[in-house]
Amino acid sequence: MRSLTQPGPVATERMKAVPCRAHPVQLPLAAGATVNEAITGALARAGFSSGYVTLENVAVAPMRYVIPANAPDDTHVAWYSDTHAPDGVVVIERAGVIVGTRDGEPFMHCHGxxxxxxxxRRAGHLLPHDTIIAANAQLHGWGTEGAVFVAREDPETNFKLFAAEPTEPAAARPNALVATIRPNGDVCLAIEALCRANGRSSATIHGVGSLVGVDFTDNRHVPSYATEVFITRGEVSASTCSLDVALVGLDGEIHEGRLKRGTNPVCITFELLVAFAD
Known part of the structure; x- marks a missing residue:
């Protein structure tokens, strides 16, 4: 399987999952706010500092985003492009958003x-502090109780990445996992392992991350060694993971399809909400 040599020491723990209670949310987004303020604020008003939400048909102006790029030096395996800044109103068709905290402030990680x-039609990594909601809209997703995403310095990749962490008190009757997966392991196999470790054979999977090239089940291959990915439909059924994704590579081309199980290693990170049936 493909792999990348990261700049720092390889961490012993290759994935982390914290049980939590995931609460469904459907919340308004107010025009005029930054995407970061609108989404994290809406979730906070519902009582949550962390979670996963989906954006669909949301107008923004201005829009600012980046796509994967070659690293300028050997301190990272990949980097970001110059900022893309289209003129006028951009409509987010669909995007996945991990919500947590960074440096003590609400923060989000969005691919769409x-x-x-x-x-x-474009795709990439949205810059949440530089993109403004242009019209009132709705978001839907989950807020998490008992676990959160917190951005921490990661020596292995030399990025500040969301980490899955517990909160006190622990959630009563957990029905989900807040999870993160480290580089070079297949994303589907890692999710299956997380479910097995928690005694579950079925779940819905939601999240964003990056992969080292991509193999689809229809035998298409994306050679880009760095990609920005979000899950459009994910599930574990009978202990087997199936992920439909959308992604953009170094050349800016969009690719969509179902991942081939066992051949799609994580590039930098994958951040997940794994939701079990009650």
């Missing part, structure tokens, strides 16, 4: 697909 004013 959007339609620019010229009609071009």
């Amino acid at each position: 697909i959007w339609r620019e004013p010229d009609g071009a």
Whole structure:
């Protein structure tokens, strides 16, 4: 399987999962706020500092985003492109958002697909403090109780990444996991291992991350060694993981499809909400 040599020491723990209670949410987004303020604020008003939400048909202006790029030096295996700044209103067709905290402040990590004013369909990593909600909208997803995402310096990758961490008190009757997966392990096999470790054989999977190239079940292959990915539909059924994803590579091309199980290693990180049936 493909792999990348990260700049720092390889961490012993290759994935982390914290049981939590995931509460469904459907919340308004107010026009005029940054995407970061609107999403983290809406979730906070519902009583949650962390979770996973989906954006669909949300207008933003201005829109600012980046895509994967080659690292400028050997301190990282990959980096970000220059900022893309389309003129006019951009419509986010769909995006996945992990919500947590960074440096003590609300923060979010968002990958998605959007339609620019010229009609071009683009994808990437949204810059949440530089993108503004242009019209009132709705989000839906989950807030988490008993576990959160907290951005921490990660020596292995030399990035500040969301880590899954417990909160006090622990959630009563956990029905989900807040989880993170480290580089070079297959994402589907890692999710299956997390479910087995928690005695579950079925779940829905939600999250964003990056992969080292991509193999789809229809035999398409994306050679880009760094990709920005979000899950459009994910499940574990009878202990087997199936992930439909959308992603963008170094060349800016969008790819969508179902991941081939066992051949898709994580590039930098994968951040997940694994939701079990009660």
